[in-house]
Amino acid sequence: MTGPTVPRAAEPEAAAGWAPTPALGRAVLLAGLLLVAGVLLGRVDLIVLAAPFALGTAYALRRRPTALPQVWITAGDDGGPLVEGGDVTAAVSVGNPDSVDYDMVVLRSRVSPWLRIERAGFARDEAVDDVPPAATTALAGAVAPASGTGRSVVDRPFVTSVPTGSAVDLDLAGRALRWGRHPVGPAGARVATAGGLLVSRAVITEPVQVRVYPRTEPFEAVEAMPRAAGLVGAHHSRRPGEGGELAGVRIFAPGDRLRRIDWRVSLRARQLHVASTLSDRDAEVVVLLDVLAEAGRSGGVGRAASVLDTTVRATAAIAEHYLHRGDRVSLLEYGPAARRLRPAAGRRQYLTVLEWLLDVRVRSSSHEPYDQVFGPQLLSSDALVVVLTPLLDERSAQMLARLTRAGRFVVAVDTLPTDLASPKDRGWAEVAYRLWRLDREIMIGQLREHGVPVVRWAGAGSLDQVLRDVARLATAPRVGGR
Template identity: 55%
Template sequence: MGVRGAGGARRPLPLHGTGLTLALRPAVPRTPPPAPPEETAAQDWQPTRALGRALLLIGLLLVAAALFGRVDLVVLAVPFAVSVAWGLSRRPTAVPGLRLATSEEYATEGSSLTTTLTMANRDVVAYDIAIARTQHSAWLDLTAEGSGAKPDRPVVAALDRNEAAAVVLAGPAKRWGRHSIGPAAAVAAACGGLLACRAVVTGSLGFKVFPVTDPFAAEDAMPRAAGLVGQHRSRRQGEGGELAGVRVFGPGDRLRRIDWRTTLRTQQLHVARTLSDRDADVVLVLDLLAEAGTSGGTGGASSVMDITVRASAAIAEHYLTVGDRISMIEYGSSARRLRPASGRRQYMTALEWLLDVSSRQVVRTPGESRMSEAISPNALVVVMTPLLDARSADMVAGLARAGRSVVTVDTLPPGLVPTVTGPWTSSALGIWQLERANTIGQLREHGVPVVAWAGAGSLDLVLRDVARMAGRAQGARR
């Protein structure tokens, strides 16, 4: 695993345990680095207010000593003069080196991430004080190894010349999504605090934190298996492993299909009938019109988006493992789509696609016709929706009317209560719950099963119903 970093200094990478250093061939002829011009160094390091105060006090005391002829005032100025003379005798020229590095690029919820913040003094003058600070996403629970301090506090250290200090930040990622550590910033003061350098800022490191998938399995048949290969028992007879019955041998039957036991019993050639094994298209529609509930990260409460993303990842993982094609569609502001594909690569693509899922209130949503046109008639459509917006129920009903096999997963977290309460809250909540139950009942009447997400086996019961309905004759739409 490589080392990623963000920082100002480029240096050879040490290969741990080998004592070697990875040196890369330069693309252009090597030239000695130009020495920083004196003006640049002067711009990097500026006098502090302490230097101004020291000079002002020295001036006042000496002028007063000259005016009033008092040698004691000269003595009072001596420590200030000595400190300025000593401090400015050797001035710093280089700004501190700052680097953020990590060995991880992605993780899953709950797993640990490690980042090292390194601050180095590359100057010939010691830094009396060097201050480094970084920031990170709220869902990264990082602490400094050793001290246990949170990295939201600045770290102050004294650095001798050619000395470096490192802070190792480690901790778990508590929620899925794209998170970052950085940018980090550092400042330093030298010469007894008389000079301070400009702030040095690094870039930030991005991390992909993939959702933890609840264990999910669906044993029942797909409503309409589509391809010619796969693991699903289809409703059509053909080459496969699932026994569908025994019939009398006919012209064209293969000899290896002869069922010898029945043939011997009946004294007539019989062949075994099997159902063909086929793959299927699964389309996951993610309703992003509304967010509800509080997200507590791993081990905490789940919001609508959490349930949507984790359930989608689990369903995608299951069907991709058995060789099906998965595609995803956002029902919300951006209406993103993930093209259908199968395999391990599609699983990683789907996980990355899910990282960018976010809820946003929108006025216009994709039309019902556009949604159903984008979905294959043979696909199993799994809609993840909290049914908080009337347009979501309309979309689901529209897909069902267009002849798609639709299963609705209710992603509303259980036990949700309004955050703002009033005298009419309980009554209003009761009415809203009745309306929602009514909507769910209407969807069921349209042949759309609605099931709350409960991990493994969530869809088994409803998939059986959907498969049964897919087998019946469909009436033509007017």
């Protein structure tokens, strides 16, 4: 659980935060009118009738509160990283630092719509021994079942009581519907005490961010990388070295290891021979995220996905696959922010990738961000560049063409939703949509003619055929001009 941030107010400010309620005004007014009328009219019965109101008001105000309530929010993360579709827990707590019991606390909190809160209820600290019956009744009515109308259960106020020196937790439980940083809060509370004669001002606390990582879609690419450049890894290179693939048998030379001796060949040739192998090397994968445009509407996990949803989830899947194989993965944003994540390998890099993806946003720009994104010596000549783009901006197509002309190994992944609905307006809207679709298909055809493979993202096996073609081109002999 994240540590609570408890606001502490100064005594003068806290005392000034309490105000009389209309009930106090009515009690004082009624008691005063009865007393004045009894004295003027000489009616003792009116004075006796005013006595309970005066005595009851005085008794309720015998102990006045001096401190405002404390409100804080905690978000549960003890179960490990929270992924889309996982269970989310949080708590909004109200503390009573005063020496006066809070007769009624009205608590309300905002929660991100992407955090589907299905259960909410109060829980008390173990230090609270005796709970008044009125508070028990309030607690019983504060537990809300999940609404079947699609409305979150926190879209209403919760009422309870808080004894002195204790705290009450409003436990929230539900599901995370979409990746990102989602706020729980702000939360506010107002307190009534002294028999409902005094009420505090609203105490509001800052929201707490809940990190929801993207769900990794099934992905696996069995084809070899175009070119492996690292020292160790899972890809077979054409250079001799320590590895698992046999390159041939040669005569023993000084420096060769004895375990490499091929005794069958050595006995037949009457001279020591060793088995030579090809070195296993790692590759660098650069995942480029096109954030210039967005299309489609996100419906959360298991529902319709927008361009940004597909881009983020596909990036997480590709990064997980290649990092699991021992490759180095780096991330780049093609947009005005030009965010980047340096290449690295291992599980720590995977967690860093997930954290980096939480801040991916669509950022439109009026200028060409190519030179800003691809600075000098940013991309290795042996790296595989996987570009996730909806191809909605002409600058994205120009960027792919420039990377290919520069000799990079580029694979373009189309992230535009296949179920993108056409406009329903009458007139030329549907005709314009069809023309735009046709123009986009022509642009994709031109990219393929210029050597840019374009494939639609479909999870596992999406890049197999493309990687096979890119690897074949990388190993093919190049014809030099005279």
